[in-house]
Amino acid sequence: MSGDIHFGxxxxxxxxxxxxxxxxxxxxxxxxxxxxxxxxLLTALRTDAETAQGAEAHAxxxxxxxxxxxxxxxxxxxxxxIIGRVNALxxxxxxxxxxxxxxxxxxx
Numbered sequence: 001m002s003g004d005i006h007f008g009x010x011x012x013x014x015x016x017x018x019x020x021x022x023x024x025x026x027x028x029x030x031x032x033x034x035x036x037x038x039x040x041l042l043t044a045l046r047t048d049a050e051t052a053q054g055a056e057a058h059a060x061x062x063x064x065x066x067x068x069x070x071x072x073x074x075x076x077x078x079x080x081x082i083i084g085r086v087n088a089l090x091x092x093x094x095x096x097x098x099x100x101x102x103x104x105x106x107x108x
Contacts, residue, residue, distance in 0.1 A: 038071050038079065045086070059089070 045064035049057045063086055070078035 034076075035071075038067065041083070041086070042067060 042064050045060045045067070049060035049064060051057075052060055063082060067079060067082045070076075070082055
């Protein structure tokens with residue numbers, strides 16, 4: 001999509017919802033590109049934590065804090081694991097939305 005955000009080896013897919021889309025990997029990124037990507041992801045997670053409720057807000061806040069700690073510790077393996085967890089949550093949510101849409105009667 002034209003609104004996708006590319007940071008070196010990572011792409012945030014913009015689905016137009018205002019929430020984080022899928023995060024995928026491409027080529028290797030420079031340190032500056034990774035820092036910019038991490039900053040954007042932290043901002044998105046914190047924004048989600050402010051707008052979500054209950055467990056969703058807690059999970060977004062926890063992922064943001066975990067990612068921030070991994071960045072501060074300069075631990076790319078841990079940061080990648082956290083990004084992997086965020087991707088897994090996004091995949092589950094996407095599947096749930098698709099399944100729900102399939103259960104709804106068609107408009108018409």
